[in-house]
Every structure is written in C-alpha cells, then in structure tokens.
Amino acid sequence: MTNQEKISALLEATPKGLLINGEWRDASDGGTFDVENPATGEVLATLASATEEDSRAAMDAAANAQESWARTSTRERSDILMRAYNLVKEHTDELATLMTLEMGKPLKESQGEVAYGNQFMRWFSEEAPRHYGRYADTPEGNLKMIVTHKPVGPCLLITPWNFPLAMATRKVAPAVAAGCTMILKPARLTPLTSQYFAKLMIEAGIPAGVLNVVCSASASKVSGPIMDDPRLRKVSFTGSTPVGKQLMKTAADRVLRTSMELGGNGPFIVFEDADLDKAVEGAMAAKMRNMGEACTAANRFLVHESVAEEFSKKFGEKLGALKTGNGMDEGTDVGPLVEKKARDGVVELVEDAKEKGATISVGGKAVDGNGYFFEPTLITGVTEDCRVFTEEIFGPVAPVITFKDEDDAVRLANSTEYGLASYVYTQDIYRALRIGERIEYGLLGMNVGVISNAAAPFGGVKESGLGREGGAEGIAEYTTTQYMGLPSP
Ligand code: NAD
DSSP, X not given: OOHHHHHHHHHHHSOOSEEETTEXXXXXXXXXXXXXXXXXXXXXEEEEOOOHHHHHHHHHHHHHHHHHHHTSOHHHHHHHHHXXXXXXXXXXXXXXXHHHHHHOOOHHHHHHHHHHHHHHHHHHHHHGGGOOOEEEEOTTSSEEEEEEEEEOOOEEEEOOSSSXXXXXXXXXXXXXXXXXXEEEEOOTTSOHHHHHHHHHHHHTTOOTTTEEEOOOSOHHHHHHHHHTOTTOOEEEEESOHHHHHHHHHHHHHHTOEEEEEOOOOEEEEEOTTSOHHHHHHHHHHHHHGGGGOSTTSEEEEEEETTTHHHHHHHHHHHHHTOOBSOTTXXXXXXXXXXXXXXXXXXXXXXHHHHHTTOEEEEOOSBOOSSSOXXXXXXXXXXXXXXXXXHSOOOSSEEEEEEESSHHHHHHHHHOSSOOSEEEEEOXXXXXXXXXXXXXXXXXXXXXXXXXXOTTSOBOOSGGGEESOBSHHHHHHTTEEEEEEEEEOO
C-alpha cells in the first residue's frame, strides 16, 4: 500500500457518526460538517453534526446507564481502562496520523501525544481501585462515621482542538474510573482522533451509554440542551477563558460541578546564573511544542538584563534553524496553525509589537501558499503594553522582555489574569523555591521546559481555571463525598 492508500484506509476506518448508547448514528436531520487538513486546506472527512435532538438522546443514554455503571466494581472499570490503554498503544500510528492530518502538528509530536495521553488511561486504571473512603469515630465517641466517594453522575466533557487525544483521555479516564457516564464533545476542528479513540473504547468493552460522543458544527447545540438537563451533574471543560466563563454562568443555574482548564500566559524566567544552553533547550520545548498552540506554552520570556542578549542570540539561532512544513513530512519541526483565523490572530499580535517599537529578530511573517503556516519568530525589546505580553499568543512567537531583579521578575510574571504554567531557570535552588512561593501559577517547571505528567495534578489559578486533572486529584473531580453516621456499638 502507498502512504496515500494507507491514509485513505485509515480515514475510511474512522467512525463518522454520533456515538449514542453504543451505536454510531447519523444526525437526526442528516446534517454533516467537514474536517479539513490545515497543512493543505483539503477536506479529510465529513462527519455527522449533532442536533439538539441528538444531544438530548446522548443525555438520555448517559442518564439511563448511570445507575448500573456506578454499581460496577472498580476492578471492572480498571480492566476496561487497561484494555483501552493497550489498544491505544497498539494503534499509536493510526491515532498519531489522524492527529497530524486534522491538527497539523509534526507526526513525531503526535506520536508523543499518544504516548502522553495514554498515560492517563494507565494511571486511572491504577487509581480506580485505590480511591479509598474512611471509617472512623466522631471525637465524642458516640457515632461511627463512614465516608465514601460516589460517582458524581453523568458528565459533559468538552475538549479543545490542540491536544485531540490527551485532552479526551485526561477527562474520560478519570470519569470511567470514578463510575460516571459521559458525553464527550470534541472540538469541531479535530474530531477524528476522538472518534477513533471511542472506537477503541468500545473494543475495550465500555458498556453502551457510558461513553457517548457527539461532534457538531455547533458547540452550543450540544452543550445547550445537555446543560439544561437536570440529570447532568458535571461539566468538565478545556478551552478558552471566554467560553469557560460562559459555561460557568450556565452551570450556575443548575449548581453544576465544574472543572475548568482554561487559557494561559506562561512566563519563562531566566536568571543571570542560569545555564543558558539548558535554558534555551527548555525554551524551545516550552515554546515550540505544538507550534506554540498549548495552554502550557511559554508565552513571555522574562530574562535578566545582563544575559538577555546572549540568551536571545542562542534562542534565535535555534528558532531560525527549524523547518516549517507539512507535519506528515519527515524532518518537519513546525506544522501549520490550526486554521486561518488562528494565523491571522498571530499576524496581528506580531504587527502590534512592531508598532510599539519591538524588534523582530527572527521570522515574523506568515508563509505564502496553501496551509496556515507562520515562521518561528523571536521578538526582542518587548514592552509591557505589547499584546504579545498581555495575551495568549497560541503560535510560534517568542517575545523577550528584560527584568532587573527577583522582585521585578515576580511582578512581571504575575501581571496577568492567567495562572497556568510557568518556568524558571536558575542554578540557585532556593531562588527557584522562592519564586515558586511568590508566583501565582498552578504549575512551575524548575529548570525544565515540559512538566505535564499523568501522575501530577494539572490545572491553573486565577482565570486559568478551577480543578485539577491527573494525579490523585484527577479522580476526585468526578466523585462526590458522602458521610453516613450510625451510633457506636
Ligand atoms: P474554545 O474555547 O474555542 O473551544 C474549546 C471547546 O469548547 C471546543 O470543543 C468548542 O467546540 C467548545 N465550545 C466553543 N464554544 C462553546 C459554547 N458556547 N458552548 C459549549 N462549548 C463550546 O478553545 P479552543 O480554541 O478549542 O482551544 C484553545 C484554548 O484552550 C486556549 O485558550 C488554551 O489555552 C486552552 N487550553 C487549555 C488547556 C488547559 O488544560 N488549561 C489545555 C488545552 C487548551
């Protein structure tokens, strides 16, 4: 088979329907939407587009399956997750290829995401039987307390386009482990990876109605009727802060549990005593992974004024040497941005920095031709009024701004409404710890550019969100605590 034939066979084997109550269905009105390849603009596949009626059917399926699913043993749920883990591993190439085709990232990064995303399947398979309760006396000795954790109930899981597998597994795996049923709504731009993942979940034995997947051209047609339904108990959302806020307002009407993994504006702080080669290596990973389209991306490089020139020179050389191209081609380091709108947004941010007097040291332009490519870019002499400093860039653009001392670095790092990922490079471990104590971020990488791990609690503070995914905390998001008391014998 040629590569093209393999891709056609893979697209053919990827489900195109809505997964409701264990069956792949067409949309109730026969509606569809196209999924495009951002590297070429070509249509990859046409999927069923859920209507409000379909969303209600998915809600019915999840609600009907909840009681029996909650009664399954944790071992049974753990086994399903472990079988799914093995299947995802076995189908790494298929999942990675779909991800590169629909999202654009280089194939080797997609393979990395499959490995990372799959760790949530394994981790929560292991966590499922170890989510303990307690049995204790009240201080007065008159009552026995039994504290248990029950599944919160049917959940709506909404995922973004930038990590099409990992964002799904980070929610689906703990929900399965906890005994919740769910409706997964993948992003319109990148649904194919989730569709294929759902197919593997069925093969792993997930019962009908426990996992429902409803893709749609209209996000609100899915979220609207489901969030209005009193049987829904939780919404877990990963995406932009404005949409997260809107969902929280709707959730308030039903007092729904929410987990919100929202935007970021990550500072990457480089002190004068840092190992600059290691800092540049970390900067490349923190900035360029996923073409900069990551909530954890280093958004602002805060560099001590005494080493800013040397750091920028070394960083610029590395950025300038990267090869931009179709993620399916061998040797590609940087793929396209996900859509035209995304690239236009990056162009505007770079133009704004230029107008405000910053210098484009490397790159700075959109690439002509098909696909939504943007050159890896380094901007120096950035000031606090530049939009690249205040907004989430979501592209391969690295702005450098200098600081004078530790207080100045902390002030600059914290001067944002966001608080997700942050990074610090210094050889003084006590300085790194001091920064950790003063910085308002959910995650801090100390001399490391990528820290996400299924065993660690991931999440933000301030307007970056609420709740944690991964770690022991990840399963707690899907459970509710019940206390039962009885007289001491
Ligand atoms: P987005 O907010 O536009 O969309 C996210 C998801 O929400 C998609 O599935 C979309 O279809 C859906 N959606 C959009 N409007 C909706 C509505 N009114 N009701 C219900 N659902 C709706 O975000 P995006 O562009 O897909 O993703 C990029 C954003 O996600 C960035 O801000 C990034 O920082 C953030 N992100 C955060 C994390 C994290 O863990 N904190 C991880 C990845 C991405």
